[in-house]
Amino acid sequence: MIEPYHHTSKPFVNRLHPDYESFEDFLDKYELEIDRIKTELGTVKDALVGLEIPEGLKKFSHDLIAYLEKSLNTKIILSGDTCFGACDIKYYQFETLGINKIIHFGNVAISNRILPKKFKVVYVPLYMKIGIDDQITKAVAYLSKNKIENIGLISSVQYIKNVPIAKKALTAAGINVFVGKGTDRVGFAGQVLGCNPSSATKVMDKVDVFVMFEGGGFHALPVSLATHKDVICFDPVSGDTNIYEYKKLLKLHRTKLTALKQQLKKAKKVGFIISNKFGQSRMESLLKLQKEYEKGGYITDIVLVDFFNSDSINSTDFDILVSTLCPRVALDEREKYLIPILSTTEAIAFIRDPKNLDKSLVFDQIN
Numbered sequence: 121m122i123e124p125y126h127h128t129s130k131p132f133v134n135r136l137h138p139d140y141e142s143f144e145d146f147l148d149k150y151e152l153e154i155d156r157i158k159t160e161l162g163t164v165k166d167a168l169v170g171l172e173i174p175e176g177l178k179k180f181s182h183d184l185i186a187y188l189e190k191s192l193n194t195k196i197i198l199s200g201d202t203c204f205g206a207c208d209i210k211y212y213q214f215e216t217l218g219i220n221k222i223i224h225f226g227n228v229a230i231s232n233r234i235l236p237k238k239f240k241v242v243y244v245p246l247y248m249k250i251g252i253d254d255q256i257t258k259a260v261a262y263l264s265k266n267k268i269e270n271i272g273l274i275s276s277v278q279y280i281k282n283v284p285i286a287k288k289a290l291t292a293a294g295i296n297v298f299v300g301k302g303t304d305r306v307g308f309a310g311q312v313l314g315c316n317p318s319s320a321t322k323v324m325d326k327v328d329v330f331v332m333f334e335g336g337g338f339h340a341l342p343v344s345l346a347t348h349k350d351v352i353c354f355d356p357v358s359g360d361t362n363i364y365e366y367k368k369l370l371k372l373h374r375t376k377l378t379a380l381k382q383q384l385k386k387a388k389k390v391g392f393i394i395s396n397k398f399g400q401s402r403m404e405s406l407l408k409l410q411k412e413y414e415k416g417g418y419i420t421d422i423v424l425v426d427f428f429n430s431d432s433i434n435s436t437d438f439d440i441l442v443s444t445l446c447p448r449v450a451l452d453e454r455e456k457y458l459i460p461i462l463s464t465t466e467a468i469a470f471i472r473d474p475k476n477l478d479k480s481l482v483f484d485q486i487n
């Protein structure tokens with residue numbers, strides 16, 4: 121499958137699932153929604169249209185550009201920079217070429233964050249065309265063997281069309297299925313983002329576990345950390361069953377925070393990191409938190425970033441970094457930074473009760 125947009129600055133692995141190695145396979149397996157793109161873009165003949173695609177799709181850059189140019193009768197300019205998701209539409213980059221129409225592949229819009237009016241972005245989620253009958257059979261057997269009666273159903277956007285199908289089939293098998301609709305940041309009932317598991321937290325009190333019909337990786341982690349439940353993923357692409365156990369994930373997270381405690385004790389200078397990405401920027405929370413640190417006797421500064429570069433930030437003289445960026449920067453990539461980095465919720469825990477930093481865990485959700 122196509123690697124989704126990546127949330128953080130890890131080097132990208134340019135890979136698709138082995139079964140989908142050709143552009144034709146890609147066209148076969150994902151919905152490109154050309155007719156909708158045409159309608160929403162309006163007249164684009166003799167115009168330039170910007171294109172943002174996930175890293176995993178870049179291996180088909182030329183094929184995709186040629187396909188879109190032919191289908192839409194326009195000239196496409198691909199953004200070669202890394203785009204991290206719907207939170208990171210690079211309208212300001214396209215603006216330098218006078219482009220104000222952009223096609224963004226791999227996500228739905230974040231409806232509670234508004235782009236400047238003159239830009240028209242067509243979001244194409246790339247829904248995956250894959251049946252899940254076998255995985256449903258597997259799930260029913262697994263849930264009945266483990267005497268699990270109440271489940272929450274969650275999904276990333278690529279697989280979201282399978283949610284009603286799975287709900288119907290699992291309900292018919294006698295399982296109580298709950299599908300929550302989270303905050304406005306998510307587009308669909310059941311949809312979760314790497315920064316927003318609110319569709320899961322909405323129903324967490326009613327369920328024993330969460331179930332996904334996909335590989336899980338990136339999206340299962342925030343759901344498990346925020347709900348304190350295991351997430352069981354039945355992957356229709358690989359056929360694997362992946363279980364993300366809350367207890368194990370919590371232990372790992374705590375161990376990482378415990379390792380920072382000595383360094384944090386001696387800290388004086390704190391760098392608050394803010395993003396210019398329109399769907400990540402959290403200035404209000406940053407300013408509140410900064411005040412709290414200043415009251416606590418820390419020296420503080422604010423650092424603005426677009427692409428958060430570990431080499432560059434590692435050269436600064438801060439003793440602590442507080443990341444108000446995508447929460448996955450601190451959560452998944454702590455090891456890359458020579459300076460201890462805390463997410464927004466970890467930074468709150470640290471300033472209020474430093475000794476127990478590693479005991480508390482509140483997922484740093486962006487709303």
Ligand code: SF4
Nearest residue numbers: 127205207314315446
């Ligand atoms: S902020 Fe959310 S949408 Fe943006 S890259 Fe991070 S997880 Fe994805």
